[in-house]
Amino acid sequence: MPKKVDHKLRREAFMAAAYRMIKKRGISGATFRAVAKEAGYTTGALVHYVDSMDKLLVEASEFSAREVRADMEKAENLPDKLEALRQVLYLALPSDEDKRGNWNFFLGFWERSALSADVRHLTHLRYVEWLKRTARLIRNARNAGDLPKDVDIKKASRACVALIDGIATQTLRSGSPLTPKAQRELIDAWIALWLKPLRKFGAKRATARRGKGDGAAHAAHS
Amino acid sequence: MPKKVDHKLRREAFMAAAYRMIKKRGISGATFRAVAKEAGYTTGALVHYVDSMDKLLVEASEFSAREVRADMEKAENLPDKLEALRQVLYLALPSDEDKRGNWNFFLGFWERSALSADVRHLTHLRYVEWLKRTARLIRNARNAGDLPKDVDIKKASRACVALIDGIATQTLRSGSPLTPKAQRELIDAWIALWLKPLRKFGAKRATARRGKGDGAAHAAHS
DNA sequence: AACGAAACATAACGCGTGTTATACAAAAGA
């Protein structure tokens, strides 16, 4: 056996390149040739590691999911369950260049879903995962006594997911982007108005004074 | 001057064909050849009426806007301003085959916005128009005394537009579509929770009994 | 040292696209 090269590792490198390419130029910019060049190789090499475009997209998506999941799970495990919800929703916002890139990635997949059954299936899986995550976050907050017991979890998770999708759409596609501050305000308003939390949250600097583990990173600014 | 053919009229026919094509097969299915065939002609004829693909898309969009605007303005002029708001938002939902087609049309334009400056500009105009419409509807309802005076109109219109975009996204692209009933429930819940209307609305058949001009068409079902 | 398979590069194929060029048909004006 010749040429010892860690197959799995190089594969990952190509997926990372595809991921970066889609974030930058959108899914239509992620051609075989472009991805290969981004990774520092040519199409011949890329083909050697993945046999079709659809497969490439699917695996690139799985690559990206691993990246995002890590951050979300960390936020989800915050002791303050109301704050955990808020921080995870914040993480989903297109609030900086990197996050907007991620959304560019998702939007691209949605487009492609209309054409490829494989991509459509994957998109569905990701969506279900995301809906489950938000539902779980809301349930956790409710079980912690931070939300009214009669909150309709299914409806609420659908609503906040829709709100975030819409925020991303407005920010990336409408030509009238929402500032990160405005995005967060919409999320905060949604939590306050829709979930009617039973206690104050979101440390307003001056007010605050809660016992729990606060100091939750206020993420990117503008 | 030869061959008397109403230039403007035939142009419209091509735009209508483009509109139908995008609704059915998405924007990637709306090729020069496909649109020409849909209209019953060949590319040669189509080119004679519009010189570039971007122009075709832009004009097809303007064609579709005229269609949708008519319905919306009718609903907007309902005497009951709270109901007017609700009905216009209902009209924007992907609740039947035709509306989903319309959303397919919009989503396609959003995709294309990433590539063409002309399309991007138009998308922006449409978005601003839609934001203004929702803001005006909310303001009208407030001025009619149906909403609290301190409602943040700008924020609210951003929120409901985002919610609807998200509903459309979930319905058309997530693989977990929302039923028309669920869509309307989300809208109703949003109005109730976010706008906190000062009176009951949405004639629940049994309750109702409001003086004003009711009987607002309950639009499409399932 | 010689072999051979894996890793990669280069180039071609087939297809569909927007666009352009060209040919023909038809009808109004001379």
Place this chain on the structure above:
DNA sequence: TCTTTTGTATAACACGCGTTATGTTTCGTT
């Protein structure tokens, strides 16, 4: 009737795409 101009069809072009075919290098194995 003949010309001229518009409407429409057909065909070609150049391009970029995913994919495939064919070299060429590299390096363990024997």
